[in-house]
Amino acid sequence: MYFLLARLFQATVVMLCVALVGFLVFQFVGDPVLSLVGQETTVEDREALRESLGLNDPILVQYARYVMNAVQGDFGISYSFNRDVSEMIADRLPATVELVLLSGVFSLLLAIPAGIYTGIRRKGGIAQTIMTISIIGVSIPSFLLGILLILVFSVWLNWLPSFGRGDLATVFGLRSSLFTWNGLSHALMPAAVLCLFQLGVILRLIRAEMLEVLRTDYIRFAWARGLPGKRVYFGHALKNTLVPVVTAVGLQLSSLFAFSIITELVFQWPGMGSLLLHAIGQSDIPLLAAYLIFVGLVFTISNLIVDGVYVLIDPRIRHGAL
């Protein structure tokens, strides 16, 4: 419990630092008053505006106000869209969540058994084939794979739509495109592109950890105790490979949330990545700052979850023995 409390405290500090960076972006990129008023405004009026906006307050007070607003979900108004930044993120987020979930679930479902298999039968033909595919998955650039998929499945075969997000449906109050066939068909290719890279990384990690764990004394002792292979591999070895794997999966999924930019661009997917691209192109400072904080939040939360999972997996952390 102490471990988790300490991590929660650390996470808060990290988020305050991220917010500071977001806040400083405003401080360094021009005077907001100048961009709000015209040439003819008098110095007194400008000063009054400055006062009413709180820009004359000490910097710490301004920072505190920024943090308070951010906590309540208020990141200001986007320059280029003239809309609430938090509203825009709320619009785009579900689309990205869909992709992350779909690709994350598939990559885990494939990577865990494949990683265990290749860890146990290192030399077999199937294992070699899996390893070759995984290295292709890791090394092929996502834009290339995306374009190839579009060429094969949209242009030649005409099976799947090549761009955009499909129809939405509401199930249990959740509005998502994954609940319709049309939506699913749109999400399939971008999710596959994201999945393949994840798959390669996680599979190779599980395999490497498996090889490591299978050499340990407690696995040899498990064989000597007469336990059947299934118990040894799944009951004893797998759990011991999980700590580094959970770490990697946490980081991978968070970076999907934040940086699936290229894939979203290739498939014209209206998610967070294309929003970021737009914000950069338009120098939309409030949007950029909010995005920065959002990315920080995703990584912090996923690391918190990872820490929580550690505690569940490894009793030595629970007892403070490590």
Added chain:
Amino acid sequence: MIDILCETKDLKITFPHRLGDFTAVHSLDLQVRRGEIVGLIGESGAGKSTVGNAIMGLLSHPGQVSGGRIELGGENLVDLSDAAMARLRGRRIGMIFQDPMTSLNPLMTVGGQLTESIALLQDVGVAQARQMAIERLDGVGIPDPARRMDQYPHEFSGGMRQRVVIALAMAGDPDLLIADEPTTALDVSVQKQVLDLIKSICVERSLGVILVTHDMGVIAETADRVYVMRHGALVETGPTAQVIQTPSQRYTKELIAAIPSIERREERFRNPAKKTGEIDQWLLQGHKDEGSGDYVTASALTKDFATKKKSFWGKAGTFRAVDIPGLNIKRGEVLGLVGESGSGKSTLGRMMTGLIPPSSGEVTYGDHGPLTDVRSRTARKALRRDVQVVFQDPYSSLNSRMRVDQILAEPIRFHGLADHHDIPRLVGALLERVGLAAEAGRKFPHQFSGGQRQRICIARALSVRPRFLLCDEPTSALDVSIQADMLALLMELRRSLGLTMLFVSHDLAVVRQMSDRVAVMKQGEIVECREAEALYDAPENSYTRMLLDTAPRATRH
């Protein structure tokens, strides 16, 4: 011969390799009867563990039984399929590994692992298996077994873990138990308890036990018969007392002679022949005649380590690893420091050499003054040149990316002890001085055996012309025969060069051979510190007496 439980006939084990097969075991004949403990002894590379693994059907890849038979109750195990062999493991043959710290799954409770084994091997339900598990834990001497069932391995001490491992190995009530170095990782007092447990189980259940070990003392205390192995072949076999007292083979004689005695100090260590290499002149250079007096004195020395915080707002506690009123080492003296693991002996050794700072108290050097005053860069450099360390593990204490001559030349150059063009000659002479060829300098550390590496470590320590040497368990990672050579070398160097030494070890016999005076540590305190011979012959402290009594002796029989 109805009572023979397990037998190997002309057993041959090979590891195929593209440069030619390596035969790990040649034509071994071994017999184990019910209710008998058979010792299998040999130095590293003798193939003794390979035999145990082969009987278990757990040879590491790519090893294979390439000839002969392994019979268990008349059945040839070599012919069995993998599946049939797997059914024997745990049910007919049990195995215990060396390190109880690593042979239990760290993520599963002790009770979970034991219940799992019992449910499978005894074919009972989980609830009944759990009940049996509690009884079994009780049976191997674990206090409060019902509560300890739900604890994880890291909550057990080394000795308790080895008891759990024994309970696990016995879960399927096997007929044969293979114990591979079962007590090597344990303290002597715990070692005795674990060996006693194995002995009593052997008698109670008329179990056949194969005890694989490198330690003649363990064999002498435990085994009924012994097989001596060397380079994969059987050297000698017979009843333990007979083999130890009247060995018929030369190798066995040498092996037994190499074991340092705990009963008396041997002449070869007390008065080693003085040797002089051409390098001695250089090594002694700059050493003025210091006379007698203390080289190093520690006063009111303590070391505290922070322990984990108990709660979020709580303060971190401290654990006092060392707390001694004072300790001194005279010039040219060897002070032995013995104690069990966790007694603080290594920590004290490191404080005496300035490697770690004390929490309170002071270490004062005859030539340099108090450690807290050695502040300036030059003073610190001078102190570090005079004080050197030989560590326990010669595998990890040499930089594997550096050639040996670079390893030895670096300190000479750093301290500016010789002209640039003299260094290669000095390095060669240093290597010869510690018993290696001068050409050894061109190789990398991994190309040497453990003993040779430890010689390189000693040469490295000598390369800065030290006055004071800390030897922290310098021979615990080495075979007995090599250990004797290493101790002789250290004693000879000490005599020839007039070194002052602090010799830290858990091995009471080794410390007796090396030391003029001995300090015994227990839980951070020195319980007894006297002239070595007097301390060993008539220990005054009860803890010292207990240590001396529990130490296994090869020569007691």
